[in-house]
Amino acid sequence: MSSLDSITPAEPARQDHAIPVPTGAGSDLLSTQSSFRRARANAKKETLKNLALRVASVIALVFIWWLLSLFFPPSLVPKPWDTFAEVGVIVTSGNFFTEMGATLRRVLVGFGLAMIVSIPLGIFMGTLRSLESFFEPPVILGLTMPGLIWAVLAIMFFGLNETSAYAAVAVTIAPMLAISIWQGTKSIDKDLIDMSNVFHAGAWSKVVDVILPQLISHILAAIRYGLGLAWKVVVVVEMFGFSNGVGYQVVRGFNVFSMKAVLAWTITFLVVMIVIEFGLIGWLERSVTRWRPRVQAWRR
Amino acid sequence: MAYVCVDRAVKFFPREDGSQMLVLDGVSFDATEHGITCLLGPSGCGKSTLLNAIAGLEKLDQGEIEFRVSSPECRVMDRKNPKENSELGARNPELPVRNPKLGYVFQDPRLLNWKRVEDNLVFAFKGMKIPRESWQGLLEKYLSLVGLLSFRKQYPLYLSGGMRQRVGLARGLAIEPEILLMDEPFSKLDQLTARQLRQDTVDICARLGQTTMLVTHDVEEAAYMGDRIVIFSSRPAHIVEVVDNPLEATKRDLDDLAFIRFKKRLLQTVLKLVDQEGV
Numbered sequence: 001m002s003s004l005d006s007i008t009p010a011e012p013a014r015q016d017h018a019i020p021v022p023t024g025a026g027s028d029l030l031s032t033q034s035s036f037r038r039a040r041a042n043a044k045k046e047t048l049k050n051l052a053l054r055v056a057s058v059i060a061l062v063f064i065w066w067l068l069s070l071f072f073p074p075s076l077v078p079k080p081w082d083t084f085a086e087v088g089v090i091v092t093s094g095n096f097f098t099e100m101g102a103t104l105r106r107v108l109v110g111f112g113l114a115m116i117v118s119i120p121l122g123i124f125m126g127t128l129r130s131l132e133s134f135f136e137p138p139v140i141l142g143l144t145m146p147g148l149i150w151a152v153l154a155i156m157f158f159g160l161n162e163t164s165a166y167a168a169v170a171v172t173i174a175p176m177l178a179i180s181i182w183q184g185t186k187s188i189d190k191d192l193i194d195m196s197n198v199f200h201a202g203a204w205s206k207v208v209d210v211i212l213p214q215l216i217s218h219i220l221a222a223i224r225y226g227l228g229l230a231w232k233v234v235v236v237v238e239m240f241g242f243s244n245g246v247g248y249q250v251v252r253g254f255n256v257f258s259m260k261a262v263l264a265w266t267i268t269f270l271v272v273m274i275v276i277e278f279g280l281i282g283w284l285e286r287s288v289t290r291w292r293p294r295v296q297a298w299r300r
Numbered sequence: 301m302a303y304v305c306v307d308r309a310v311k312f313f314p315r316e317d318g319s320q321m322l323v324l325d326g327v328s329f330d331a332t333e334h335g336i337t338c339l340l341g342p343s344g345c346g347k348s349t350l351l352n353a354i355a356g357l358e359k360l361d362q363g364e365i366e367f368r369v370s371s372p373e374c375r376v377m378d379r380k381n382p383k384e385n386s387e388l389g390a391r392n393p394e395l396p397v398r399n400p401k402l403g404y405v406f407q408d409p410r411l412l413n414w415k416r417v418e419d420n421l422v423f424a425f426k427g428m429k430i431p432r433e434s435w436q437g438l439l440e441k442y443l444s445l446v447g448l449l450s451f452r453k454q455y456p457l458y459l460s461g462g463m464r465q466r467v468g469l470a471r472g473l474a475i476e477p478e479i480l481l482m483d484e485p486f487s488k489l490d491q492l493t494a495r496q497l498r499q500d501t502v503d504i505c506a507r508l509g510q511t512t513m514l515v516t517h518d519v520e521e522a523a524y525m526g527d528r529i530v531i532f533s534s535r536p537a538h539i540v541e542v543v544d545n546p547l548e549a550t551k552r553d554l555d556d557l558a559f560i561r562f563k564k565r566l567l568q569t570v571l572k573l574v575d576q577e578g579v
Contacts, residue, residue, distance in 0.1 A: 195410040198355055198402070199427040199475070209423055213414040291414045291455040 043294070078260045086264035100272060103238065103245040106162070107230045110169025114226065117170075118177035119219070123211070125178070126185020139182075142175030147233040155240055165237045172233045173226045180225070184218030185211070216288050223281060231273060303333040303368055303511050304354055304479060310362035311349055323349055325536035326363070331528065334509040335549070336502070338522040340566070341532025342574065347515045350537075351483050354513065355402055367400045367479070401428065403477030405485045409464040411456040417467050418443070418452040421474050428475045442474035445504050462493035469501065473510065480505070482514040486521065495554075498525055506549040519570055523563040524552055531566070533573055541569055 062080050069077045090096050125132045125139075151168045158164035188211060196210050238247025246269050253261030311324040323346040331337035339347040352358040354365055411420050418439050425435050443449040446466040456464050465485060472480050485501075486494040502525050505512050516522050522529045527549060531540040543566065545552075552559050 191406070191408070191410055192412065194357060195404075195406065196423075196427065197357065198404040199424040199471075200429075201423065201427040205423070205426055209412060209415070213412070216414075291416075291457060293457050 039293075075257070075259055078263065083260055083263050083267065086260050087267050090264055090268060096268065099244055099246055099249055100268065103234055103247065103269075104272070106165040106169060106234045106237070106245065107227070110166045110234070111173065111226055111230050113166060113170040114174040114177055114230075115223075118174045118222075119181055122178045122181025123185050123215075125182040126188070132182070135178075139175045139178050142171070143179065145172075145175075147172040147229065148236055151233060151237045151240065155237065160241050165234060165242070168237050169230045169233050173229045176229065177222045177226050180218050180222035181215060184215045188214050220281070220285050220288075223284075224277070227273075227276065227281075231269070304331040304337075304513060305329075305366040305368055306331075306350065306354075306363070307366065308363040309350060309353065309360050309365065311346065311353065311358070312361050313349075322536040324360070324363075325538045327532075327537060327539055328363075329530045329539055329542055331511070331513055331530075332544075333511050335527030336505055336512040336514055336525050338526030338529045339513065339515045339532060340519065340522040340526070340529050340570070341517065341537060342534045342570075343517050345532045345534045346537040347517075347532055348483055351481055351513065351515050354479075355404055355481055400478040401475065403472035403475055403480040405465075405468050405472040405480065405482040407484045408488060409456070409461075409468040411464060411467055411471075413456045416453050416455055417448060417459075420456070420467060421471050424471050424475050430475060438474050438476070442470045445473070446470045446500070460493075462489055462497060465489060465497060466500075469497075469504075473504070473508070478511065480510055480512040482512060484515055484517070487516075487518070501525065502549055502552070519567045520554075520563055523559065523566050524554065529566065531569055531573075540573060543569075 065077075065080050069079050071077075074082070121135065125135050147168070150172045154164040154168035154171070158167060192210050192214075193206070196206050201210070234245070235247035235250065238245035239251045242248050246265055249265045250262055253259075253265060307328050309324045309327040310322075312320040313323050315321050327346075327350060339350065341347050349358060353360050412423060415423060421439055421442070422435060425438070430438070439452065440449060443452055446469055448463060448466055448470065451459065451463065456467060459467070469485070472482070482501075486497055489497065498521060504510070514525060516525075523545070527545050529543045529545065531543065532538075533540050546562060547556075547558060
């Protein structure tokens with residue numbers, strides 16, 4: 001009987017009826033505050049260490065590349081620094097920003113279209129059983145459809161213009177986004193919905209304050225996968241006969257069999273992607289998950 | 301403030317095989333106004349079901365739940381039909397109230413972890429349509445009552461379990477409900493934290509004159525917190541006894557002989573029950 005444990009002669013009598021602030025929280029509060037400070041100092045050290053590890057990983061990749069270049073002729077594996085010099089030429093030559101801009105625009109428009117369709121679709125599929133049954137087959141089918149085929153279909157249907165690029169990107173990634181958000185919606189905490197009912201929260205407040213915040217991590221994961229997939233599709237579309245974009249430049253390098261040009265354009269592309277991934281999405285993630293303490297206890 | 305009259309409440313739950321399981325078997329009692337009414341009974345006996353029915357989360361199969369006001373100065377509130385509200389100060393002894401304002405404190409804190417402590421209270425204010433001008437005052441009053449005013453800008457996951465439950469208590473109180481419903485709010489806390497929170501809750505409710513209904517399976521908690529204790533049998537639940545606490549809220553002391561004697565008396569009633577049912 002656990003409730004009997006507390007009746008010991010040592011228990012002090014209650015004396016503080018007149019004091020408005022309960023005293024019990026006090027010891028709690030002190031220990032929490034000092035642990036905040038310690039956590040902040042640790043966090044700085046952690047960030048530096050993580051940065052160093054990431055730089056080391058890139059250097060290791062370049063080193064392996066250099067090792068390979070010792071065994072192959074430069075037409076097959078060019079030296080890393082020759083390629084980096086070519087990257088420099090591309091970036092300073094002037095057409096880099098228009099080419100990259102064209103590709104970026106196609107990715108972002110297609111991606112935006114897919115998000116606009118799949119976030120509501122995913123939420124409806126997670127909440128309404130009948131819509132789940134109705135939309136499950138097309139979503140699963142869409143997931144297995146290769147991006148290359150969507151690219152071919154879009155170009156045949158819309159012709160060689162921007163619309164076909166937008167459509168191919170959007171159609172390829174929408175099923176994946178929808179699945180991620182659909183599964184996320186199914187794992188929503190029902191107790192919090194009960195809580196919001198008890199306090200008579202309105203429908204809008206329920207979506208914005210209760211449901212969407214629980215989907216944030218699923219949406220962020222979907223954005224990461226979705227952007228990665230969008231790059232792959234857009235390059236394929238551009239290779240088919242577009243006259244600008246990174247994909248077109250890679251094909252041009254291929255036509256003159258310049259391994260250096262193909263690799264250099266790929267590198268510029270990867271750098272832009274990494275800036276978006278670590279800069280933009282990383283910042284987005286940090287700013288929307290500030291409420292969540294970093295899990296560290298079980299990670300080494 | 302208002303209080304609750306439960307009249308012959310009956311509730312069935314469907315079993316897996318399609319048959320019906322009787323959960324509440326004609327439960328009737330009156331709760332106290334301005335005090336804490338404890339619903340005490342073994343785990344799984346249907347106390348929480350009844351509390352949810354009072355909160356409007358579940359429907360009874362038979363019977364009535366009525367909300368009444370007994371104090372003559374009290375204004376009868378009807379949130380859905382404001383026309384039927386009586387004038388302030390009109391004498392309405394024992395008039396039924398429809399749709400009183402209810403606050404709820406859950407077993408786990410059920411906070412929106414992505415909102416700061418104060419925004420969790422604001423979420424309830426918005427839902428209950430409390431005018432924006434009074435938010436600031438209510439926030440300060442109730443967060444300082446539970447001792448967390450300095451943590452108003454903190455996110456819940458950075459607080460300890462006891463502090464999170466305090467936020468839940470502040471949220472239930474801050475909408476200034478006519479009845480506060482609490483569903484085993486201390487059962488997931490460690491012994492010391494729970495004890496401190498019980499003491500604080502009794503103090504706060506006594507100071508505010510808050511009408512409260514508290515579900516518990518802990519006899520000591522019921523004896524310490526309840527001004528009236530309603531003892532439930534195990535399933536299907538009926539009322540075994542309704543006991544009024546002989547000790548005043550502010551004079552209960554866990555070590556005092558009078559308290560221990562009262563607790564023993566409750567414990568005997570409950571133990572006898574367990575013996576009979578053979579649970």
